[in-house]
Amino acid sequence: MKRLWVLLLTAVLLSFSCAHRVPQTQFPGAGVRTQTFVSKKTVLANGLTVVAVERRKVPVFQADLVVRTGAANDPEGKEGLGNLTASLLDKGTKNRTASQIADEIDFTGGDLDVSCGYVTVPLSVHVLVEHAHLAMELLSEIVMLPTFRDDELKRSRSMILSGIMRSREKPFSVVSDAFRDMVYEGSPLHKPIEGHAGTVADINRADVVKFHRVFFLPNNAVLIVVADLSVEEIIKIAQEYFGSWQKKPLDVPVMPVPEPTEGKSVRLVDMDVNQSYVAFGHLGLKRKDPDYNAVRVMNYILGGGGFVSRIVKSIRVRQGLAYSAYSYFAPGPAYNGYFRAGLQTKIGSTSQALNSLLEEIERIRNEPVTEKELEDAKSFYEGSLPRRQETYGQVANLFVDQEIYGLKSDYWVDDLKKIKSLTLEEIQRVARKHLDPDNFIIAIATKVDSLALEVKGITKDMIKVTNP
Numbered sequence: 001m002k003r004l005w006v007l008l009l010t011a012v013l014l015s016f017s018c019a020h021r022v023p024q025t026q027f028p029g030a031g032v033r034t035q036t037f038v039s040k041k042t043v044l045a046n047g048l049t050v051v052a053v054e055r056r057k058v059p060v061f062q063a064d065l066v067v068r069t070g071a072a073n074d075p076e077g078k079e080g081l082g083n084l085t086a087s088l089l090d091k092g093t094k095n096r097t098a099s100q101i102a103d104e105i106d107f108t109g110g111d112l113d114v115s116c117g118y119v120t121v122p123l124s125v126h127v128l129v130e131h132a133h134l135a136m137e138l139l140s141e142i143v144m145l146p147t148f149r150d151d152e153l154k155r156s157r158s159m160i161l162s163g164i165m166r167s168r169e170k171p172f173s174v175v176s177d178a179f180r181d182m183v184y185e186g187s188p189l190h191k192p193i194e195g196h197a198g199t200v201a202d203i204n205r206a207d208v209v210k211f212h213r214v215f216f217l218p219n220n221a222v223l224i225v226v227a228d229l230s231v232e233e234i235i236k237i238a239q240e241y242f243g244s245w246q247k248k249p250l251d252v253p254v255m256p257v258p259e260p261t262e263g264k265s266v267r268l269v270d271m272d273v274n275q276s277y278v279a280f281g282h283l284g285l286k287r288k289d290p291d292y293n294a295v296r297v298m299n300y301i302l303g304g305g306g307f308v309s310r311i312v313k314s315i316r317v318r319q320g321l322a323y324s325a326y327s328y329f330a331p332g333p334a335y336n337g338y339f340r341a342g343l344q345t346k347i348g349s350t351s352q353a354l355n356s357l358l359e360e361i362e363r364i365r366n367e368p369v370t371e372k373e374l375e376d377a378k379s380f381y382e383g384s385l386p387r388r389q390e391t392y393g394q395v396a397n398l399f400v401d402q403e404i405y406g407l408k409s410d411y412w413v414d415d416l417k418k419i420k421s422l423t424l425e426e427i428q429r430v431a432r433k434h435l436d437p438d439n440f441i442i443a444i445a446t447k448v449d450s451l452a453l454e455v456k457g458i459t460k461d462m463i464k465v466t467n468p
Helices: 002-015 081-088 098-108 129-144 150-167 171-183 197-201 205-215 231-242 292-304 310-318 347-366 371-384 392-404 411-420 424-434
Strands: 024-026 033-035 038-043 049-054 060-067 111-114 121-128 221-227 264-270 275-283 322-330 338-346 440-446 463-466
Touching (some): 038 231, 049 231, 049 392, 060 129, 060 392, 081 121, 081 150, 098 111, 098 121, 098 129, 129 221, 150 171, 150 197, 171 264, 171 275, 221 231, 275 347, 292 310, 292 322, 292 338, 292 371, 292 411, 310 322, 322 347, 338 347, 347 440, 371 424
Parallel strands (some): 264 463
Antiparallel strands (some): 024 033, 060 121, 275 338, 275 440, 322 338
């Protein structure tokens, strides 16, 4: 990896004398620029969507292959199957062993990564452009020809089980799992990506092979390549290495739509800890929602802006109740995401901190934010969003989101325009629409015997006690 960065640094220095001009948009008063890119989208004969992005900045080749599956497709009783399958993709193919794959990518000084989400399995490779063909050969091979050897399966399963056991001892992990289980109750999205110890232990090779056969298809995937090559060259390489991937009919079950949070419920997870780890929230919005940009600016003011946010100012700075306090919206692709606010506080301060959190949510719904708060939030996004397109990996992520969330071309330019034009009235409108103080869930990892919970609107019949 060090070799790659040395070569990249040299290339960057040279690029100052022969820089390729990329179209840019200047936002009045922002002092920063956002970029558009030379790109081309095509669909191969086998159904694989390919997005080629030309970037003549440094000699880098970045390829991201995203398969549209994940933990949400885990069968009942086999939770963790998607994650285990993904973990085995680079652990041996029909042509290479796991060590050979690792050695070849290490020789290039690059990276090859595989992970698993709820509705996507992202695979990525990052190398110097001179290794583009090897990178695509490896990427195509691990997705098309994995062998899922028994010894590698046992090793990966053992590592995942160890991770699950460790996570049961971490209060933040425990409360996050409890929150997700509550907010997505009745949906496949409620379960942990890693699965449960009992379900992962029951997964066998036949399960993995079937999962791969059903979901890992070219007509169920998108390939994003950002490289120091022309779009025509990129598409030609994609065809060369992925054109033989066999298309099959998709037999993907329809995921139940998550139901909006109704009423109030509290889950106390009993742990031997000396603090309370609190997660509060409810179902949220989709990324394509027209309110998305107004919502994230509103949330920056509420609890996403660190020390300048209202939640942190109230709970940490003024009252000294918590070291950590925050809020965020996690948007969904084809389904609703969620809103989550949280904090970590002494057990004896739990009620006071939670009541303060609810007060701030009520306040931003009922009182307009100030001009300064809005301008500060705008300035943050106007300065930070363009800087999320500096590296080849960041540019690839822009196009991955464009495909996975179904956003229009160059959506990031439109995002900044919308943020720049937001008004105080719009911020209050989306706060009232997307923050619900009457329907929510609360998950708390704490020592239950030491907790006296007195939160506005919460009665004893709403509280359930569980173990990790």
